Amino acid sequence: xxxxxxxxxxxxxxxxxxxxxxxxxxxxxxxxxxxxxxxxxxxxxxxxxxxxxxxxxxxxxxxxxxxxxxxxxxxxxxxxxxxxxxxxxxxxxxxxxxxxxxxxxxxxxxxxxxxxxxxxxxxxxxxxxxxxxxxxxxxxxxxxxxxxxxxxxxxxxxxxxxxxxxxxxxxxxxxxx
Amino acid sequence: xxxxxxxxxxxxxxxxxxxxxxxxxxxxxxxxxxxxxxxxxxxxxxxxxxxxxxxxxxxxxxxxxxxxxxxxxxxxxxxxxxxxxxxxxxxxxxxxxxxxxxxxxxxxxxxxxxxxxxxxxxxxxxxxxxxxxxxxxxxxxxxxxxxxxxxxxxxxxxxxxxxxxxxxxxxxx
Numbered sequence: 055x056x057x058x059x060x061x062x063x064x065x066x067x068x069x070x071x072x073x074x075x076x077x078x079x080x081x082x083x084x085x086x087x088x089x090x091x092x093x094x095x096x097x098x099x100x101x102x103x104x105x106x107x108x109x110x111x112x113x114x115x116x117x118x119x120x121x122x123x124x125x126x127x128x129x130x131x132x133x134x135x136x137x138x139x140x141x142x143x144x145x146x147x148x149x150x151x152x153x154x155x156x157x158x159x160x161x162x163x164x165x166x167x168x169x170x171x172x173x174x175x176x177x178x179x180x181x182x183x184x185x186x187x188x189x190x191x192x193x194x195x196x197x198x199x200x201x202x203x204x205x206x207x208x209x210x211x212x213x214x215x216x217x218x219x220x221x222x223x224x225x226x227x228x229x230x231x
Numbered sequence: 232x233x234x235x236x237x238x239x240x241x242x243x244x245x246x247x248x249x250x251x252x253x254x255x256x257x258x259x260x261x262x263x264x265x266x267x268x269x270x271x272x273x274x275x276x277x278x279x280x281x282x283x284x285x286x287x288x289x290x291x292x293x294x295x296x297x298x299x300x301x302x303x304x305x306x307x308x309x310x311x312x313x314x315x316x317x318x319x320x321x322x323x324x325x326x327x328x329x330x331x332x333x334x335x336x337x338x339x340x341x342x343x344x345x346x347x348x349x350x351x352x353x354x355x356x357x358x359x360x361x362x363x364x365x366x367x368x369x370x371x372x373x374x375x376x377x378x379x380x381x382x383x384x385x386x387x388x389x390x391x392x393x394x395x396x397x398x399x400x401x402x403x404x
Contacts, residue, residue: 112318143288
């Protein structure tokens with residue numbers, strides 16, 4: 055573990071690199087750069103941060119980035135890491151968005167995007183399935199899963215209501231053990 | 232409230248409950264911008280999601296594209312900040328509390344208890360994406376192939392998205 059503080063500039067540049075090379079998953083690059091190349095954190099610390107990032111609301115890799123930035127350089131470090139991670143991707147996305155507004159209705163692009171939507175749905179479901187494999191093989195967690203899916207997916211109820219209705223019971227169900 | 236302010240508040244609220252990532256609250260973004268306010272069409276919603284998957288950076292940034300399409304540059308700012316402000320605040324609070332370990336009782340209850348709920352929401356997101364391309368059997372087939380490859384191999388998802396684009400252009404869907 056290296057507890058030495060880094061400068062905001064160094065943090066910004068490091069996370070800029072992670073954000074810009076994050077094609078197909080930022081997590082891979084966070085580990086590659088921070089654990090394997092720079093040795094700023096260990097694998098164990100990376101995994102702990104990741105687990106914590108997953109229980110905080112928001113994009114998991116973004117939460118991890120803010121927490122790591124804070125650790126390397128306090129509040130300034132957190133904002134430097136955040137700005138670094140998001141800068142290049144945001145610029146690219148805004149260009150894509152403007153291009154989409156101009157050319158998105160072209161038939162050939164609509165067909166290409168239909169294929170990409172199907173793949174994106176498959177990727178999302180793959181992610182959900184591999185996470186679901188870790189759920190206990192008991193009736194109750196799967197019951198909550200089905201209710202959550204039915205509430206927002208089939209009934210199209212507001213997610214906040216479904217969350218508010220299910221979360222207390224879902225958390226109480228595991229609290230007792 | 233002005234529509235833009237409402238958009239910001241709605242995304243801010245969703246940002247506060249997006250445990251498990253932004254794809255868990257995607258069904259409610261759909262409900263808000265497509266079903267209730269008709270700011271973007273169902274198809275545009277999914278187009279932008281798919282497009283953002285092919286860009287570098289956190290996948291969650293697709294909310295920026297959604298905001299841009301829904302209400303221009305200020306819309307992009309509203310949706311992006313709506314998601315990032317709570318995430319930043321919660322992460323900073325967790326950092327200052329020195330919450331290094333994710334096995335405190337409350338953290339465990341959140342993680343284990345909410346995991347099935349979050350997964351149900353994620354499945355609903357995938358369902359909505361398939362819905363926007365008309366629940367076509369060819370769409371299901373492409374999604375299934377992508378799912379199997381993603382689970383069975385370590386192939387970069389970018390190649391799958393490219394293959395999907397080619398399959399779409401070739402008229403396979």
